Amino acid sequence: MGDPGLSNRSEARSPRGAVEAVAVTKRYDRTEAVKAVTLKIPSGSYCCLLGPSGCGKTSTLRMIAGHEAVSEGDILIDDQNVTDLPPARRGTAMMFQSYALFPHLDCLDNVAFSLRMRGVARAERRRKALDLLGVVQMTDYAARRPSQLSGGQQQRVALARALTTNPDVLLLDEPLSALDPFLRTRVRAELKRLQADLAITFVHVTHSQEEAMALADQVVVMNDGRIEQSGSAREVFNSPRTPFVARFIGGHNVLAGRVESCSGGRAAVAGAGGSRLLVPAGGLAGGSEVFLAVRSDRIRLGEGEGDSNVLEGRVAAIEYQGARVRVTLACAAEELLLDLDEAVFFAGPLAPGDWAKACWPVAETRLLQSL
Numbered sequence: 001m002g003d004p005g006l007s008n009r010s011e012a013r014s015p016r017g018a019v020e021a022v023a024v025t026k027r028y029d030r031t032e033a034v035k036a037v038t039l040k041i042p043s044g045s046y047c048c049l050l051g052p053s054g055c056g057k058t059s060t061l062r063m064i065a066g067h068e069a070v071s072e073g074d075i076l077i078d079d080q081n082v083t084d085l086p087p088a089r090r091g092t093a094m095m096f097q098s099y100a101l102f103p104h105l106d107c108l109d110n111v112a113f114s115l116r117m118r119g120v121a122r123a124e125r126r127r128k129a130l131d132l133l134g135v136v137q138m139t140d141y142a143a144r145r146p147s148q149l150s151g152g153q154q155q156r157v158a159l160a161r162a163l164t165t166n167p168d169v170l171l172l173d174e175p176l177s178a179l180d181p182f183l184r185t186r187v188r189a190e191l192k193r194l195q196a197d198l199a200i201t202f203v204h205v206t207h208s209q210e211e212a213m214a215l216a217d218q219v220v221v222m223n224d225g226r227i228e229q230s231g232s233a234r235e236v237f238n239s240p241r242t243p244f245v246a247r248f249i250g251g252h253n254v255l256a257g258r259v260e261s262c263s264g265g266r267a268a269v270a271g272a273g274g275s276r277l278l279v280p281a282g283g284l285a286g287g288s289e290v291f292l293a294v295r296s297d298r299i300r301l302g303e304g305e306g307d308s309n310v311l312e313g314r315v316a317a318i319e320y321q322g323a324r325v326r327v328t329l330a331c332a333a334e335e336l337l338l339d340l341d342e343a344v345f346f347a348g349p350l351a352p353g354d355w356a357k358a359c360w361p362v363a364e365t366r367l368l369q370s371l
């Protein structure tokens, strides 16, 4: 892909677009939408703000952009405090969910529009707009209007337009939500490639854990205005810190229980239905309430050998998912999800109503923190 070639900002600075939020709070009247969030996003990285509706993702993004005032705290970009700067002076650009393209302008003029607003001469802005359409591989569509484009193509034009200011940080609010699932996967790969090619920071808001895991160098999981966990996709998936993160990221069972005893670096935990599970953990007080997590793809059918946890239950549901089969086992006090390799499942298939035992290594059991 080409270079946007726009040099209204200093090009000597490298790397570009490190974002930092320091104890940032956002209040709307009585709603505290963002609660003292502190976050560092390295320059040139792809960051996804992930969380359920209303958790404060968009408010955080808009405060970074300068479209929303910060109630408390500071926003820094490349170590410069931009908290009180207007959006146009932060080196950021924002791409909206609806793309907000002008229906009466063709692609070229849509991209050139903000250059016109900034007084760039006609020939120059057409050249730059064409450059940017090249970056998103839309040169052939320059003369078409938005209504003559597919959703994915409109999205690319909106991207080109967001890049006209040569931003250090591109802020994307649910950029894929208007696309059908097939196109979403394709366009998401294009976004990732574009980010790597431009070597600027992308901050992308999504409520899809799949999208965040596919794209992000850094996944920031938000819940109720706070960051519950921030790390690489693999870290967050393999080592969820809290029950919320384990449930939201998917692919985990979260089991509640009470510590019976704790010695030799492991604790015995009693579940409400009489189950007894072991977890590698030290220093837990007897009687304390804890949450455990186990990945659904680490559970097998059967008694287990050696150092295993075992739960028994009745098969409540079976879902064929292609490479895997998801079995829901209704145990005494909890439901357990098992993601079984499809060949393994069909070697001895179960039916709803069957009794089955499920087991997993003690070492695969994680102690979660309660916030």
Ligand SMILES: Nc1ncnc2c1ncn2[C@@H]1O[C@H](COP(=O)(O)OP(=O)(O)OP(=O)(O)O)[C@@H](O)[C@H]1O
Residues within 6 Å of the ligand: 028, 029, 031, 032, 033, 051, 052, 053, 054, 055, 056, 057, 058, 059, 060, 207
């Ligand atoms: N302009 C506003 N005035 C009052 N309350 C607001 C305003 N904008 C957002 N809120 C509230 O702040 C909280 C966080 O909203 P925000 O849009 O940041 O969440 P979100 O995680 O992006 O949600 P979604 O995924 O639904 O967009 C919500 O409770 C919301 O109702």
